Amino acid sequence: MDLNGKVAIVTGGASGIGEATVALFHAQGAQVLLADKDAARAEAAARQIDPDLRTVVPFAADVSRAADAEAAVAEAVSRFGRLDILVNNAGYGIRASVTGTSEADWDALMAVNLKGVFLFSRAAIPVMEAQGGGVIVNTASNAALVAIADRAAYVASKGAVAALTRAMAVDHAAQNIRVNAVAPGTTWSPYFDEILKTHEDPDGFVAGLNARAPMDRTARPSEIAEAILWLASDRSSYATGSVMVVDGGMTAW
Numbered sequence: 001m002d003l004n005g006k007v008a009i010v011t012g013g014a015s016g017i018g019e020a021t022v023a024l025f026h027a028q029g030a031q032v033l034l035a036d037k038d039a040a041r042a043e044a045a046a047r048q049i050d051p052d053l054r055t056v057v058p059f060a061a062d063v064s065r066a067a068d069a070e071a072a073v074a075e076a077v078s079r080f081g082r083l084d085i086l087v088n089n090a091g092y093g094i095r096a097s098v099t100g101t102s103e104a105d106w107d108a109l110m111a112v113n114l115k116g117v118f119l120f121s122r123a124a125i126p127v128m129e130a131q132g133g134g135v136i137v138n139t140a141s142n143a144a145l146v147a148i149a150d151r152a153a154y155v156a157s158k159g160a161v162a163a164l165t166r167a168m169a170v171d172h173a174a175q176n177i178r179v180n181a182v183a184p185g186t187t188w189s190p191y192f193d194e195i196l197k198t199h200e201d202p203d204g205f206v207a208g209l210n211a212r213a214p215m216d217r218t219a220r221p222s223e224i225a226e227a228i229l230w231l232a233s234d235r236s237s238y239a240t241g242s243v244m245v246v247d248g249g250m251t252a253w
């Protein structure tokens with residue numbers, strides 16, 4: 001198995017892409033700290049994957065809080081003895097252009113989607129460096145590469161995640177820490193269900209999105225998790241600073 005003996009933290013691990021990533025990492029032999037701000041959902045998701053909670057451990061953490069990032073890293077190390085992989089996956093979007101976005105909504109989104117990546121990486125890198133290396137995978141979006149209408153703050157946050165991925169890759173290559181991002185296209189997760197609720201014509205919205213991708217469908221969370229697994233495993237040993245697009249060809253058009 002690709003992750004035998006490895007210890008990982010997955011943020012936003014209680015749902016969607018994060019949950020699928022935890023399940024796949026577990027199936028590949030990793031021990032995983034499932035970090036999510038929703039403690040009840042984190043526990044339920046962890047139990048679903050590992051009923052004894054021995055190799056998948058739920059941990060309540062808000063990625064926008066520095067103390068939670070430090071505590072999550074400390075918990076992974078105290079439970080499992082090391083930390084090899086950090087997946088910065090927690091994130092969300094709001095449906096608004098710049099003129100429709102309040103300052104509070106902008107700050108709150110940036111605190112999770114961008115600052116959360118900074119805080120968890122800052123907490124994890126010293127541990128990885130002391131161990132001789134590690135891997136960070138950030139969940140960006142294909143919105144880091146092309147704009148999506150009416151998602152200004154989200155698009156900006158994901159562009160910044162891609163830029164931060166490159167910055168960290170450059171800064172920490174000498175410490176044997178690889179940093180990459182995955183850029184999913186539309187993925188049918190619980191988050192996507194929430195977005196659909198804000199549309200008057202959800203079927204029409206989905207059809208329009210599908211039509212933007214040559215593959216004419218949305219992704220399953222597990223299809224994004226497969227790319228995260230590759231970036232997290234030693235199989236991607238020469239990849240750092242990359243943004244791996246997994247979007248059914250949406251940005252190829």
Ligand SMILES: NC(=O)c1ccc[n+]([C@@H]2O[C@H](COP(=O)([O-])OP(=O)(O)OC[C@H]3O[C@@H](n4cnc5c(N)ncnc54)[C@H](O)[C@@H]3O)[C@@H](O)[C@H]2O)c1
Binds near residue numbers: 037090183185
């Ligand atoms: N679904 C898509 O179409 C899509 C496309 C591209 C990128 N993404 C990105 O993928 C990631 C996962 O999205 P998803 O679709 O699986 O969403 P989701 O809503 O199904 O899951 C996100 C998880 O993150 C958690 N979370 C939210 N804020 C948090 C915080 N402050 N601290 C800790 N946990 C927090 C939520 O509780 C939830 O469990 C996000 O970064 C999202 O932007 C999603």
